[in-house]
Amino acid sequence: MYIPEEKISEILNTSDIVDVISESVILKKSGRNFFGLCPFHSEKTPSFSVNANKQIFHCFGCSAGGNVLSYVMKYHGISFPEAAKMLAFKHNITIEAQIDSPAKKKEYQIKESLFRLNKTVMGFFFDELKSSKQGETARKYLINRGISDDTIEQFKLGFSSDNWDVIVKVLKELKISRKVAVQSGLVLERKQKSGYYDRFRNRIMFPIFDINMQVAGFGGRVMDDSMPKYMNSPETPVYNKSRILYGLHASKQHCRQEGLVYIVEGYFDFLSLYQHGIKNTVASLGTALTSDHVRILKGYAPKMILVFDSDAAGINAAKRSIKIFMKEGVDTRILVLPEGNDPDSYVVKHGQEAFNELALNAKTVMQFLLQVSIDTHGLSVEGRIRILEDMRQHLILIQDSALRSLYVKELAETLNIDEKAVLEKVRELYLNHPEKRSSLMNDKKDEDVLESDRREEQIISIMLNYPEIIDEIVNTDVLDYFYSEKLKRIGKKILRVDPKKEAFITTVMAKIEKNEDQELIASYAMNDFFLEEDIHQKALSLINRIIRVRKKQENTLTSKIICAEKGCDSDLMELLKQKQAEIRQLHDQ
Numbered sequence: 001m002y003i004p005e006e007k008i009s010e011i012l013n014t015s016d017i018v019d020v021i022s023e024s025v026i027l028k029k030s031g032r033n034f035f036g037l038c039p040f041h042s043e044k045t046p047s048f049s050v051n052a053n054k055q056i057f058h059c060f061g062c063s064a065g066g067n068v069l070s071y072v073m074k075y076h077g078i079s080f081p082e083a084a085k086m087l088a089f090k091h092n093i094t095i096e097a098q099i100d101s102p103a104k105k106k107e108y109q110i111k112e113s114l115f116r117l118n119k120t121v122m123g124f125f126f127d128e129l130k131s132s133k134q135g136e137t138a139r140k141y142l143i144n145r146g147i148s149d150d151t152i153e154q155f156k157l158g159f160s161s162d163n164w165d166v167i168v169k170v171l172k173e174l175k176i177s178r179k180v181a182v183q184s185g186l187v188l189e190r191k192q193k194s195g196y197y198d199r200f201r202n203r204i205m206f207p208i209f210d211i212n213m214q215v216a217g218f219g220g221r222v223m224d225d226s227m228p229k230y231m232n233s234p235e236t237p238v239y240n241k242s243r244i245l246y247g248l249h250a251s252k253q254h255c256r257q258e259g260l261v262y263i264v265e266g267y268f269d270f271l272s273l274y275q276h277g278i279k280n281t282v283a284s285l286g287t288a289l290t291s292d293h294v295r296i297l298k299g300y301a302p303k304m305i306l307v308f309d310s311d312a313a314g315i316n317a318a319k320r321s322i323k324i325f326m327k328e329g330v331d332t333r334i335l336v337l338p339e340g341n342d343p344d345s346y347v348v349k350h351g352q353e354a355f356n357e358l359a360l361n362a363k364t365v366m367q368f369l370l371q372v373s374i375d376t377h378g379l380s381v382e383g384r385i386r387i388l389e390d391m392r393q394h395l396i397l398i399q400d401s402a403l404r405s406l407y408v409k410e411l412a413e414t415l416n417i418d419e420k421a422v423l424e425k426v427r428e429l430y431l432n433h434p435e436k437r438s439s440l441m442n443d444k445k446d447e448d449v450l451e452s453d454r455r456e457e458q459i460i461s462i463m464l465n466y467p468e469i470i471d472e473i474v475n476t477d478v479l480d481y482f483y484s485e486k487l488k489r490i491g492k493k494i495l496r497v498d499p500k501k502e503a504f505i506t507t508v509m510a511k512i513e514k515n516e517d518q519e520l521i522a523s524y525a526m527n528d529f530f531l532e533e534d535i536h537q538k539a540l541s542l543i544n545r546i547i548r549v550r551k552k553q554e555n556t557l558t559s560k561i562i563c564a565e566k567g568c569d570s571d572l573m574e575l576l577k578q579k580q581a582e583i584r585q586l587h588d589q
């Protein structure tokens with residue numbers, strides 16, 4: 001969906017960022033900015049700032065930042081057009097969505113019809129559960145599992161009957177095209193003879209909602225021991241398994257309030273916890289968690305607890321998921337329930353308080369891995385050597401060196417091995433790991449490089465806050481002399497906006513798609529340390545300096561390379577080329 005540019009400007013000009021953010025964050029004025037507790041990371045002292053003149057927000061703690069549209073998107077977890085619609089509605093601006101290309105239009109129509117179809121079928125399954133004769137078994141089954149009527153109502157649980165063509169008939173009546181019907185995954189084509197049959201038969205049905213409360217797909221569970229126990233819709237244009245988490249549409253506010261999300265595996269685990277007041281929960285539905293899942297959840301809570309059964313399958317699932325969480329750098333805990341329990345049975349037996357108490361003692365990832373390793377190898381001499389071998393593989397993945405040394409200490413104590421020996425083992429592996437080693441070596445940036453980084457950042461800040469100097473930027477081509485490709489890219493994007501435009505900063509932001517770049521722009525825009533100086537003078541001297549330094553450095557390096565080439569000094573030449581590449585790389589990080 002495409003919203004015309006002038007509508008975006010109108011929305012940006014009519015919505016006041018302080019008003020909009022005040023609805024969800026308590027803001028207090030201090031100096032030029034408003035400050036409040038950041039809704040995107042947990043904190044006790046406010047580092048979340050909003051600037052009314054520039055119409056931007058920026059968090060000094062977690063670097064979240066952007067304009068009013070990015071705030072609404074991030075806070076509600078919705079897309080750009082949805083955020084635009086939301087703000088437009090509030091300010092009585094009418095927008096007619098325009099679809100850019102015929103292909104996009106087609107795609108949009110398919111999605112719309114799949115959503116409509118899913119919604120209708122959800123209603124049908126729901127009625128079947130509530131009032132059909134066959135549905136009685138299902139009703140009894142849910143009562144036995146302790147699922148309340150309210151929960152059935154809220155999550156629109158349903159029942160698919162044992163006949164093979166109920167949904168086929170429903171779709172026929174609705175005059176749904178065969179193509180859309182098959183695409184929805186609700187019916188399948190018969191292999192032997194012509195015609196179609198229902199995918200879900202004799203199952204409790206769970207509609208899977210996306211974040212905007214639209215029905216993306218279904219899950220179905222049998223009520224006896226037949227297999228497969230669970231069956232989900234296949235991937236469709238509206239159901240992307242690596243992005244959808246069951247229950248997030250209902251739990252998102254709770255996740256944000258608590259700053260914590262519980263991740264469980266199954267439908268009943270989710271529904272039980274939710275029903276027992278543990279509403280900050282989502283379910284992964286047996287599919288492996290992906291980086292996308294984790295990133296989506298990060299938008300709602302900084303801390304996550306993975307809840308698993310204590311059986312071997314649960315432990316293995318936990319081990320598989322951990323890498324993703326470590327890679328995403330999230331504060332993750334693992335809660336392994338006491339033997340013989342799953343989240344559903346535990347909370348039904350012991351209640352909300354007992355569950356929360358248990359969660360307080362959830363293990364850190366390293367503690368969990370250590371426990372699993374001890375359980376596997378035992379604490380004999382050979383066992384401890386194996387544990388050390390296991391654990392050092394995990395330890396080298398930890399980016400934070402202080403944290404790593406704490407774990408080394410803990411590991412040494414648990415295994416009763418000298419700390420230095422453990423450290424030595426870890427370091428050994430580190431040095432054999434080419435990727436890790438280079439990241440170790442790049443830890444320290446050149447002083448010169450840092451200096452020029454700062455100058456380039458200042459230029460970007462000035463361009464945003466004082467667009468009147470943009471003429472100088474264009475005339476001198478200074479962006480082409482930037483070392484940092486990232487800053488150069490952002491600079492060039494800024495040049496695309498007319499500097500005379502009102503609300504310059506937010507207009508620039510509206511043109512930037514990457515969230516990461518938006519955040520950078522917000523942080524550079526907030527940065528107006530040079531407010532008191534003569535800005536034109538300051539800009540000119542920065543521009544000159546950037547160009548001079550770059551020219552000088554290129555000259556020395558190039559002349560040395562030419563000289564080395566003539567003298568056939570291949571070693572020196574290799575070194576110089578390497579050095580030049582290194583400098584570029586450092587600037588691009």
Ligand SMILES: [Zn+2]
Binds near residue numbers: 061062
């Ligand atoms: Zn923050």
